[in-house]
Amino acid sequence: MRRDVPPLHPGQILVEDFMRPHNISRRALAEALQVSHTRIAGITRGTAAISADTAVRLAHYFDTSPWFWMNLQVRFDLQVADRQMPHPAECIAPLPLLVDPGVLAVPESKGGCVW
The missing domain is CATH 1.10.260.40 (lambda repressor-like DNA-binding domains)
Known part of the structure; x- marks a missing residue:
């Protein structure tokens, strides 16, 4: 946008x-x-x-x-x-590709963003 x-x-x-x-x-x-x-x-x-x-x-x-x-x-x-808000790429880590389809990995926050 x-x-x-x-x-x-x-x-x-x-x-x-x-x-x-x-x-x-x-x-x-x-x-x-x-x-x-x-x-x-x-x-x-x-x-x-x-x-x-x-x-x-x-x-x-x-x-x-x-x-x-x-x-x-x-x-x-x-x-x-x-x-x-700050640009999402600066704050939000995208969901990584799943290595094991049975396990959902939660990405670590990049931190430092305050909304």
Whole structure:
């Protein structure tokens, strides 16, 4: 993942690609989805995540799929996690090839990583 590009919150996509072109306010969207204005405000401000429940409602309203909305959220969450942790290669030893298929070897930690 590219660490030089800031993560794009799904709420920003909701506003720019769905609400603004159709001139839909936060309050109007909340009423249409039968959710609280606070939920939509949090999502559109980038301070709240899109839940599965909200994804289903957005998909029905905008004729998209719940997967579209959930994938946006997961992508954002992974980008944020990637930016907040050291590079995994610096901290996590990969599982070595198993010499004896009946024995699972646990790799030693490289240590020194604090998350």
